[in-house]
Amino acid sequence: MRTETDDIIQSSDEHPGELPESLAPDEHPTVLPPEFAVNKRRGQWAEVWRRLRKNRTAMFGLAVVLLIVFTAIFADVIAPYSYRTQNLDRIAEAPGRDHLLGTDDLGRDILSRIIFGARVSLQVGFIAVSISIVLGGTLGAIAGYYGGRIDNVIMRIMDVLLAIPSILLAIAIVSAFGGGIVNVMIAVGISYIPVYARIVKASFISIKEQEFIEAARAVGARDGRIIVRHILPNSLAPIIVQGTLGVATAILSAAGLSFIGLGIQPPTPEWGAMLSSGRHLIRSAWHVATFPGLAIMLTIFALNLLGDGLRDALDPRLKQ
Amino acid sequence: MHRYILRRLFLLIPVMFGVSLVVFTIMFFTPGDPAKLMLGERAPEAEVAALRAQMGLDDPFPVQFGRFIYNAVRGDLGRSLVTRRPVFQELYARFPATLQLAAAGVLVAVVMGIPIGILSATRQYSAFDAASMGIALVGVSMPNFWQGMMMILLFSVTLGVFPSSGYGTIRHLVMPALTIGTSTAAIITRMTRSSMLEVVRQDYIRTARAKGLSESVVINRHALKNALIPIVTVIGLQFGYLLGGAVLTESIFSWPGVGRLMVDAIRQKDYPVVQGGVLLLALTFSVVNLGVDILYAYIDPRIKAQYK
Amino acid sequence: MAERLLEIENLRVEYHTDDGVVTAVDNLKLHLNKGQTLGLVGETGAGKTTTALSIMRLVPAPPGRIVSGTVRFRDEDLLKKRIDDIKKIRGNKISMIFQDPMTSLNPVLTIGFQIEEAVMLHQGLDRKAARRRAAEMLRLVGIPAEREGDYPHEFSGGMRQRVGIAMALSCNPELLIADEPTTALDVTIQAQVLELMKRLREQFSTSMLLITHDLGVVAEVCDHVAIMYAGTIVEYADVTTLFTNPRHPYTRGLFGSIPSLDEEVTRLKPITGLMPDPTALPSGCRFHPRCPMAGEICSSRIPQVTELDNDHSVHCMIYEGLVPGYEE
Numbered sequence: 001m002r003t004e005t006d007d008i009i010q011s012s013d014e015h016p017g018e019l020p021e022s023l024a025p026d027e028h029p030t031v032l033p034p035e036f037a038v039n040k041r042r043g044q045w046a047e048v049w050r051r052l053r054k055n056r057t058a059m060f061g062l063a064v065v066l067l068i069v070f071t072a073i074f075a076d077v078i079a080p081y082s083y084r085t086q087n088l089d090r091i092a093e094a095p096g097r098d099h100l101l102g103t104d105d106l107g108r109d110i111l112s113r114i115i116f117g118a119r120v121s122l123q124v125g126f127i128a129v130s131i132s133i134v135l136g137g138t139l140g141a142i143a144g145y146y147g148g149r150i151d152n153v154i155m156r157i158m159d160v161l162l163a164i165p166s167i168l169l170a171i172a173i174v175s176a177f178g179g180g181i182v183n184v185m186i187a188v189g190i191s192y193i194p195v196y197a198r199i200v201k202a203s204f205i206s207i208k209e210q211e212f213i214e215a216a217r218a219v220g221a222r223d224g225r226i227i228v229r230h231i232l233p234n235s236l237a238p239i240i241v242q243g244t245l246g247v248a249t250a251i252l253s254a255a256g257l258s259f260i261g262l263g264i265q266p267p268t269p270e271w272g273a274m275l276s277s278g279r280h281l282i283r284s285a286w287h288v289a290t291f292p293g294l295a296i297m298l299t300i301f302a303l304n305l306l307g308d309g310l311r312d313a314l315d316p317r318l319k320q
Numbered sequence: 321m322h323r324y325i326l327r328r329l330f331l332l333i334p335v336m337f338g339v340s341l342v343v344f345t346i347m348f349f350t351p352g353d354p355a356k357l358m359l360g361e362r363a364p365e366a367e368v369a370a371l372r373a374q375m376g377l378d379d380p381f382p383v384q385f386g387r388f389i390y391n392a393v394r395g396d397l398g399r400s401l402v403t404r405r406p407v408f409q410e411l412y413a414r415f416p417a418t419l420q421l422a423a424a425g426v427l428v429a430v431v432m433g434i435p436i437g438i439l440s441a442t443r444q445y446s447a448f449d450a451a452s453m454g455i456a457l458v459g460v461s462m463p464n465f466w467q468g469m470m471m472i473l474l475f476s477v478t479l480g481v482f483p484s485s486g487y488g489t490i491r492h493l494v495m496p497a498l499t500i501g502t503s504t505a506a507i508i509t510r511m512t513r514s515s516m517l518e519v520v521r522q523d524y525i526r527t528a529r530a531k532g533l534s535e536s537v538v539i540n541r542h543a544l545k546n547a548l549i550p551i552v553t554v555i556g557l558q559f560g561y562l563l564g565g566a567v568l569t570e571s572i573f574s575w576p577g578v579g580r581l582m583v584d585a586i587r588q589k590d591y592p593v594v595q596g597g598v599l600l601l602a603l604t605f606s607v608v609n610l611g612v613d614i615l616y617a618y619i620d621p622r623i624k625a626q627y628k
Numbered sequence: 629m630a631e632r633l634l635e636i637e638n639l640r641v642e643y644h645t646d647d648g649v650v651t652a653v654d655n656l657k658l659h660l661n662k663g664q665t666l667g668l669v670g671e672t673g674a675g676k677t678t679t680a681l682s683i684m685r686l687v688p689a690p691p692g693r694i695v696s697g698t699v700r701f702r703d704e705d706l707l708k709k710r711i712d713d714i715k716k717i718r719g720n721k722i723s724m725i726f727q728d729p730m731t732s733l734n735p736v737l738t739i740g741f742q743i744e745e746a747v748m749l750h751q752g753l754d755r756k757a758a759r760r761r762a763a764e765m766l767r768l769v770g771i772p773a774e775r776e777g778d779y780p781h782e783f784s785g786g787m788r789q790r791v792g793i794a795m796a797l798s799c800n801p802e803l804l805i806a807d808e809p810t811t812a813l814d815v816t817i818q819a820q821v822l823e824l825m826k827r828l829r830e831q832f833s834t835s836m837l838l839i840t841h842d843l844g845v846v847a848e849v850c851d852h853v854a855i856m857y858a859g860t861i862v863e864y865a866d867v868t869t870l871f872t873n874p875r876h877p878y879t880r881g882l883f884g885s886i887p888s889l890d891e892e893v894t895r896l897k898p899i900t901g902l903m904p905d906p907t908a909l910p911s912g913c914r915f916h917p918r919c920p921m922a923g924e925i926c927s928s929r930i931p932q933v934t935e936l937d938n939d940h941s942v943h944c945m946i947y948e949g950l951v952p953g954y955e956e
Contacts, residue, residue: 160338164602165564172343172598175586176350252463256568259465260583275466279572282469283477290473293466300461308457521688523731530684530726531719531746531795541745545736620736621779 051313058309064302072118081109083116083269092285102287105277110288113269114295120270121299124185124254125247131189132250133243136196143197144204145227155201158194166191167253174262184263188253192246199242203235237314244307248300255296271296321617324627328610332603339602340392344385347591353377357589358401397599398592400585407596411578415600417487418577421500421570422562424493426555428501429508434551437512442539444517452509459506464565468499468572485574496573500565504558511554515547522546548619556612560605632700633803633835634660634683639697641678641687648907652678654859656697657933660803660852665829665836667846667867669882670856673903676839677727679856680805682707683837684724685714701803720750723796725825727808729788733780739791740766740776743798750799765794769824786817793825797832804829807839822849843882847871852939855879858904858914865940875942877919913945923951 052058071078080100087107095102101110139158143151161169173187207213208231216226255272257263264270266277271292278289355371356363372378376387391398397407436456440449475495476484486492519525520543528542567579574580578597585593617624639656642649653675660666670676681687683699685706699706701722706714723746726732734742743762747753753761763773769790780788789809796804806825810818826849829836838849846853846867853870855863855878863876874880881899901918904910910917916926926945934947946953 156334157338160335160342163335163339163606164342164598165560165605167561167564167567168598168601169342171567171582171586172346172594175589175594176346176591178351248461255463256465259463259568260571260586262586272463272465275463275469279469282473286473286477289466289469293463293470296463296466297458297461300463301457304457304461523726523728524734526686527724527726527732527792527795528734529686529718530724532715532717532749533719533745534715537745542734542737546734622735622781625781 048310048313052309055309055312057305058313061302061305061307061309064298065306068118068299068302069122071115072122075116075119079109079112079115081112083108083113084267085109092281092288094285095287101291102285104274104288105281105285110274110291113274114271114292117269117271117274117292117295118299120181120264120268121251121254121296124181124188124264124270125251127185128188128250128254129192129243129246131186132192132196132246133239135189136193137200137239139193140197140200140202141204141227141232144201145208145223145231147205151201154197158197161191162194164191167256170253170257171260171262174257179257179261179263179265181264181268184254184257187257188250191253192250195242195246196239199238200235203238204231207231207234241307241311241314244303244310248303248307251296251303252300321624321627325610325614328613332606332610335606336599336603337389340389340599341385343595343598344388347595348381348384350589350591352589354401354591392599397596400590400593402585402588402590402593407592410581410593411596411600414576414578414581417575418563418566418570418579418601419604420493421496421566421575421577422559424497425501425504425562425565426559428497429504429558430555432501432505433508434512437509437551438516438539438544440509440513441516441520442535449513453513456506456509459502460510462502464499464503465568465572467502468495468569471495471499472572487574487576492573496569496575499572500562500569503565504555504562507554507558508551511551512547515550516543519543519547545619549616549623552612552615552619556609559608563601563605566601631662632659633662633702634658634837635698635700636679636683637698637700639679639682639699640695641675641682642693642695643691644693645691645907650906651909652692652859652906653682655930656856656860658854658861658864660835660837662802662835663833664851665838665849667850667853668837668839668856669841669843669846669853671841671903673906674856675859676856677807680724680807680837680839683803683805684718684722685709685711686718716750719746719796719801720799721801722803722805723799723801725789725792725796725804725806725809728812729785729792730812733788733791735780738777738779739783740778742791743776743795746795747798761798762794765798766791768797768828769794786813786821789813789821790824793821793828797828797834800832801834804834804836805839806836808841809838810845811841825849855882858906858909860914861943862915863942863944865936866938869938869940873940875936875940875947876915876944877921877946878915881918881920913943921946921951921953925950 052062085108087103090099090103090107092105093099093103093107099109099111101114104110104113139154143154164172169191170184170187173190174183177183177187213226213230216230221229254263255270255275258270258272259276261276264273266273274292275289275296278285278287278292281288353368353372355368355375355377359368359371376384379387388398395408397411399406400410403410436452440452443449471482472484472495475482482491482495484495516539520539524546525538525543528538533542566575566577567582569575570577570579571583578600582594582597585591585597617627636656636658639653639658640651641653642651644650656675656679658666658668658679668676668679678687678692681692682694682697683701683706685694687694694707697707701717706717709717733739740759740762743765744755744758747758747761748755751758751761759776762776766773766776771787771790771794775782780791783791789812792809796806809825810821813821822845825836828834836849838845840846850867852864852866854861855870855876857878863870863874863879865873865875870879871883874883878899884899899918900920904914904917910927912925912927912929913919913922913931916922919926923945929945929950931943931945932948933941933943935941936947945951
């Protein structure tokens with residue numbers, strides 16, 4: 001943490017006033033660092049969008065993510081069957097004309113369950129990340145803005161949480177309070193709090209020293225207002241990037257919980273649980289476990305493409 | 321340096337205390353009565369009450385937690401509600417298998433990730449670069465439990481080259497290690513590439529080239545050591561992920577480690593085992609991260625200077 | 629006539645960036661005689677460093693590309709050589725001192741080793757002999773030999789630049805390229821380092837290309853001076869001629885922007901305007917938008933070289949007789 005602020009202080013001192021001014025040391029042409037000043041915000045987001053649009057893989061990721069969101073919203077219309085209709089005469093049937101991706105161990109249509117499963121996974125992913133961002137972000141903001149003792153206490157708590165591998169923490173929470181979609185969201189959300197607390201704290205520390213914050217303080221703005229109106233918008237970039245990648249991680253964690261029977265309970269069509277139910281059929285009916293896994297992979301892949309693209313678009317300094 | 325290590329070891333104490341508090345609290349508020357669990361649903365109410373009293377389950381939270389810490393420090397993590405054996409012994413018996421799996425996973429990840437990352441960086445924008453980055457992204461996106469099942473499908477069911485479960489030989493280790501190491505390999509590949517790309521733009525690399533050094537010396541001697549610092553950090557953090565991933569991977573391959581023990585314990589609501597398992601893995605993770613911090617000093621003399 | 633060590637002709641280097649093609653160096657012509665020191669002077673972005681890197685074939689590619697030209701070093705065109713042969717010259721026959729000593733030494737290798745590795749590579753010395761050589765070089769630049777096992781972060785900026793000098797001279801090069809070697813240093817240290825370079829250059833009888841934006845440094849160290857503007861040389865002369873009889877309006881402007889102790893000047897006369905945007909260089913003479921003497925023709929025609937007396941050349945329409953000149 002400390003080194004980051006040091007860097008910022010140093011970089012502003014890089015060019016001490018020298019005479020004659022026009023004869024400064026030779027430099028290579030570099031990309032200008034983005035100015036995250038508040039009054040440039042709208043133009044800056046337009047610029048980010050322009051850069052993102054030029055990134056073909058990121059746009060592909062965005063398209064796939066939107067497609068999955070669309071599928072989730074209109075699952076009732078798109079899915080050929082209900083996700084819960086069992087047909088015990090047609091158990092674990094291979095992919096065919098009636099069931100494009102085959103049926104599962106209870107004779108349910110796998111394609112339909114994957115389509116409805118998109119709803120569950122996306123909900124879990126987005127809500128869990130929202131929980132992490134709100135809680136972690138608040139803690140990080142308080143620590144970064146006030147510093148001192150509060151900062152110390154908060155960050156020590158975060159150290160404790162970081163010492164527990166996040167999936168283990170989620171497992172502990174869910175095993176104690178039971179599965180179900182709400183508990184999974186909470187468990188996964190809590191387990192990633194430290195990640196966002198650190199990010200937000202770091203960007204708060206670097207931003208709060210800047211001049212426009214000093215200016216706001218000088219005209220008598222209150223702490224809450226400074227945080228919400230001035231600092232928060234300027235620390236959005238890293239949160240957005242981490243959040244996008246975080247949705248992917250959260251979906252994976254939730255699927256993992258369901259896989260070991262701790263997560264979302266049947267008959268809710270969750271991808272990890274579907275995979276799990278195909279586990280004992282792996283020798284006789286490969287498709288039961290394969291397709292839900294592919295669905296997870298495609299979703300995570302698309303979110304990662306989008307997240308990487310957003311990072312490049314938001315921070316052109318990182319791009320070669 | 322020694323003082324630094326001692327200080328860091330000392331700092332582990334409050335962190336582990338915190339971890340214990342978190343885990344103990346979660347387990348404390350778990351619905352369900354352990355005494356009833358041990359005696360069975362149909363046990364007489366009086367017997368259950370007696371056992372509760374004997375186990376100290378009626379004491380207030382601080383007393384119970386204090387007792388837990390007091391015992392834990394002496395290596396007593398309580399007894400399994402199911403097997404009645406000490407949790408410490410249960411964990412101790414299975415810990416080597418988990419360490420073996422995690423270490424094999426890290427090895428797979430490092431052996432694959434670092435060379436591919438370097439090649440990608442030195443051939444930026446080449447077909448090799450594009451292909452390995454694409455594959456790495458797939459590797460990151462694959463749920464490892466699904467990958468494990470697909471590997472069983474391919475290598476055990478279809479080709480019959482590796483056993484789908486069991487423990488003891490290298491052949492048993494291959495698939496679990498690949499399963500647990502793939503996403504870490506992918507992350508290390510990406511990290512190595514970006515770190516190398518960052519480093520090769522530095523002035524001192526230009527200085528090295530200006531000396532007339534061959535490209536391989538520039539990369540391996542001058543760039544790699546500098547690029548390793550963020551890579552080592554990632555390896556340390558990933559180790560925690562591997563320990564967590566062991567829970568899933570072990571249950572797929574019936575690997576007799578702490579992870580599988582925990583999954584079974586969760587099913588049976590055997591909370592002292594779950595609690596002990598989380599504590600053990602968290603402690604392992606913290607010790608590994610301490611090791612990583614010490615490793616920095618050997619890579620970067622500037623960090624070594626700070627440790628004094 | 630003195631023996632030519634380095635002769636650059638027609639050099640053109642481009643950088644391909646997201647914002648378009650930047651011509652960093654264009655139509656550059658330059659020569660350096662054996663045993664002499666040539667100062668290459670210009671503003672930020674004039675292309676001085678790119679020129680130096682072109683000689684070493686170190687222009688980062690991509691985005692950079694040497695489009696055309698010849699760089700003759702001892703009658704061999706460096707731009708036509710295979711990269712393996714260039715590596716035998718780099719650090720050996722031609723070596724370079726970089727601008728920022730804080731970033732140009734490898735932080736994870738000892739300074740002794742960073743000197744030794746060049747010596748071992750080019751002079752075929754074994755480890756022990758290389759260590760002796762490194763110790764000797766360190767002593768020459770005023771660093772105790774015992775410190776060879778220390779890392780760069782244990783030295784100050786000035787000391788690091790001494791290490792850079794020791795490294796560059798360790799193989800006894802014929803040409804030393806120094807890219808703003810004192811710019812990043814404190815003023816008091818600047819003089820010491822400059823003095824050291826001057827002394828060692830003579831001791832090693834090395835020719836030197838000194839890149840700088842500081843005319844004071846030029847006056848102190850150089851035999852000849854090339855003034856660079858927007859990627860090309862606008863005036864070339866020996867140092868006395870240049871200081872007493874500058875011809876190009878840009879050169880004159882440079883002298884106008886330096887405070888002088890000898891004269892009572894009420895006001896400096898800086899050159900008006902800014903360096904042109906490198907992605908959109910002006911047509912004709914690159915300097916014409918800022919030139920007080922510019923005529924109509926200056927925006928449409930590229931000035932040719934005019935050879936004045938005594939190895940003094942200038943690229944300006946005035947001396948081609950196409951634009952009215954100064955009244956003298």
